[in-house]
Amino acid sequence: MSLNLEIDNVDLKILSILTEDANMAYTEIAKKCYVSGGTVHVRMKKLQEMGIVTGAQLKIDYAKLGYDIIAFLGIYLEKSSMYSEVAEELKAIPEIVSIHYTTGIYSIFAQIICKDTKHLRSVLHDKIQNVKGIQRTETFISLEESVVRPVKLEAIKPA
Numbered sequence: 001m002s003l004n005l006e007i008d009n010v011d012l013k014i015l016s017i018l019t020e021d022a023n024m025a026y027t028e029i030a031k032k033c034y035v036s037g038g039t040v041h042v043r044m045k046k047l048q049e050m051g052i053v054t055g056a057q058l059k060i061d062y063a064k065l066g067y068d069i070i071a072f073l074g075i076y077l078e079k080s081s082m083y084s085e086v087a088e089e090l091k092a093i094p095e096i097v098s099i100h101y102t103t104g105i106y107s108i109f110a111q112i113i114c115k116d117t118k119h120l121r122s123v124l125h126d127k128i129q130n131v132k133g134i135q136r137t138e139t140f141i142s143l144e145e146s147v148v149r150p151v152k153l154e155a156i157k158p159a
Helices: 009-020 026-033 037-049 080-091 117-130
Strands: 069-077 096-101 108-114 134-141
Touching: 009 026, 009 037, 026 037, 069 080, 069 117, 080 096, 080 108, 108 117, 117 134
Parallel strands: none
Antiparallel strands: 069 108, 069 134, 096 108
């Protein structure tokens, strides 16, 4: 793993804390890292400028809002060289929440969230199947999500 030499263990500790609770105030993070709140602010700005921190996300329980279906789609393309064009078309479908260019039998693996099976069928039939370049899809409905977590960041060992 190649790390930018400008990243140190304080940066990694700040990131680890924020991956557990992105709402934590910089002053609280500072206490846990034994630095000032200003240091945390400066470090976060640096991490954003380096492109390591690209934003923050709000975690929503979609089921509580009536979106009861999480499905994964294995997408076969007519030609793998069509990935960029197909991905752009898929980005326009609001129910698709992630798109991955993959190795293996599928060219694309995507995750979609729908209200129910009727909504899922509509998204598949009326939207996804109409994207030029998609040969066919395989749908996998998630019955339960057991783990969602960030990667545990390891401290940088001195050389």
